[in-house]
Amino acid sequence: MAIGVVTDIQRFSLHDGPGIRTTVFMKGCPLRCTWCHNPEGLAAAPELIFYPGRPPELVGRLITADEVVAEVLEDRIFYEPEGGVTLSGGEPLQQGPFALDILQGCKQEGIHTAIETSLCYDWSRLEAILDWVDLIVFDLKLADEKTHRRYTGVSNSALWSNLSRLNATGKTLIARTPLIAGVNDTAEEMERITAKLSKLRKLLYYELLPYHPLGTGKYAALGRAAPAFSSPSPATLNRLADIGRTRNLTVLISGIGATAHE
């Protein structure tokens, strides 16, 4: 049974896939998105975090996949009909064998499984877990390879090839884009991203996630400088959403299918 490092396990999660879910935040991520809102999830090892007025706390705990599954099963009765477990991060597939054991354990208990992943890695990692995952939620941060590398530290070329192979498997997918003002909130980015998305066979929806500053306090507590970003205006959000909608995609803004308030 694999052991892994998680930063937190959140029950009653309504943000990470359909229905009521338990989200397992796994520690460690190969990307370094400059706007990241979970900086405590970047390093693979447990680390100390210093919140003002509180004793230092250890972020990240070693836990067996069995223990994670037991925690997931606590809310089994609440998952019906479409909820379940979501592995998030960090990048869950940074801890491939651990993720696999959790997914297998949950599937064997009849729990719906999902992962939130960057797809920026070798196909073999994804292939190893495919039989045990019902839904793959992936991020499309930037279509342009150079800009992607500039803002996340890695190329997106693996993402595109993984996406087309995933599409061939017929897996259910959700695509998301964190929208950062001045970085990726342009019509050109949106055209390129949605052109790719419109070719997917089983895309449930495409969700736009305007940048939020909820993670900034954590940067200070980790002794790092918080990034200074802002969200696009509601008017921009609506314009970008409409680009996706003209390609017949179901586009949500922060979970809602309505127009942003101007």
Added chain:
Amino acid sequence: MNNFDARIDRLREKKLAQTRAKLRRFGPQDEDDYGSVPPPEDFTWRCPAADSTGAFHGAKAWGQNFRSLMEHHPVYIDPDDALAGRWMFMLSRMRPGNTVQRAPFPFDYSSLHERQGLYDVRSGIGKDAHFAPDYRIGLGLGWGGLKAKVEASLARHAADAEACELLEAELDALAGIRNWITRTAAAAHAMAEAESDPDRQHNLRDLAAINSRLVEMPPATFREACQWLAWFNMASRTYNRDGAGGQLDELLRPFYERDLAAGRIDEEEATFILACLLLNDTHYYQIGGPDRGGCDQTSVVSFLLLEAAHRLRLSCNITVRVHAGLDEQLFARAVEILCLDRLAYPRFSGDHALVEGFARNGFSRELARERIALGCNWMTLPGREYGLNDLVKINLAKVFAVAFDELFATGAPSTEALARLFFSHLDRAVQCVAEGVNFHLDHQYRNEPELLLNLLCYGPIEKGRDASHGGVEFYNLAVDGAGLATVADSFAAIEQRVEAEQLLTWPQLRHAIATDFNGPEGTRLRQLLSRSDRFGQGRSRGDKWAGVITERFVSTVRAVPMPAGYKLLPGWFSWADTVRFGRTVGATPNGRHAGAPISHGANPDPGFRRDGALTAIAKAVADVQPGFGNTAPLQLEIDPGCRCSPEIIGRLLRAHFALGGTLVNINIVDAKKIREAHRCPEKFPDLVVRVTGFSAYFASLSPEFRQLVVNRILTQEDRAADLPTCAAETTPQEALV
């Protein structure tokens, strides 16, 4: 805007003005708002039957005083209202020495005082109401018929002194009520003559005619039935607060169907009349749920009641009984209105666990289905059961504190030794409660008979015996434990930090508790203890202890011998006593400061998990159900920005009930609004929160109580600041239309 809508709007505004006036005149009220209005400034009245101290007891004095109060009660008529009358006084609270903690009682129980004080027991001795009438008796007989019934019984019991005193007092009560209605009808008539607006004049003439008839006759129409219920409610409130309603949809359905068939009413008018009934008072009503045979009772009237509450948008205590056969549309609409109005109605009860629990007392499931939600936390058989519901409480945190103090005098301390001491004191506390309940049942009829509720019960009038003294069929007495999470978390903290991890010693713990975590070392230890395993986390030490304590509490309460087959039904409920109970308890090993409130009902303490998962709370509370028909309510605070759709809330409710839950109260309040309302309550005169089983205008609560509600909502928010977040966590309300 049609006529009904405009009238409701005016009635609502007037109600909010009256609530503000009550606050100005009487100060904060940490309880239900009720439907009362302030009496005229110059109104004076004195009990005619009282001793030199103002005290009174016994049926005769209560009958005379109540009759006089009714005969002097100001008349209240609003030309917009479908129903006449408002109540203004509570006779029971006019007695000297009456407090929420202790009722006047002219019989000596000083032998219990030492234990009652030691364990902070709310004994229920001398407490009143908290069981329910069966309105069907009154709707069938009317005030005239009730009078004839009492007179006939009096004639049969001429040689029975107890019966004669009671029944003569009942006649006094009836005479007083009839006088009040007669004067109201006359006033409506006079107002109609003077009214120039034709619509208002028409309404006033209707009110005059309806109430003239109702002095004697049983109600014949839907509106008359609602007016009759309002009179009983107002009279019963005036007598001793009462507040228990009934299965309102089923009570009114025959009247509605008759009027509809005769072309006398339509849905719009019926909704308006129901809104006026809900405005008249905040009585507890159940809707939906199974009948005796298990068939769902949902009717068009159930829906109209929900719509009436939705239209009125004021404090309201409707409970939807959720069972396997519940009309799906009623359930969906109920949850939708909870989310739309954000005024903490309706509440939801879980039929399966309630029926199975009550049946474990040896009663049939048919009977159990008739036992319905008519109070803060309680179920009762209308007209058939006496219960002291929500009146008898044991402060488990105090029992724990007694055991903790004793621990260090008895040798080597250990969690096991502490648990032994705690359970032995719990046994003593429960024994003390049982003795108090029996003492109350022996004497209460000579202190404060239930003159109003007796009228709508099966037995008291027929037998000439008060409901508290053998008048009714069933005596199932509720005993609630309070402070479960405080105690479970305290045991867990000691077991984890002192014994398993050895991060502090017993003497260090003792010193920290004795000094209320004073100084830097105290602060450090408090942080250590308060971040230990909590009840509600799931599979934690706190959960284990909550289970152990529940099991022991239930078995202790069930084991106490009671005379005449009376039963004690264990529950977890603190009502709004968390503040008062907390004041008597020093610091506790869960990191709670001396004097701070104890935990709320059966809920985990706020901050029990970093994510505050509602599923975790729902599961934890389901896991500690005592299971004999008394409840352990689940209190949920939901932030409207958390994507918690009506469908999700519906799933939470269904799952909680499937796990064994009995009753759910939900506040949907956004943190920003509650913080602002706490700072400037007067800016939010119509913000209603469910404090516990009851709801109240937030602005009418004392600052201390407001803080309590605020803490429940904000502690979680503070805890959540350092959580990993999903990129999608922007509050949708802030971004979207």
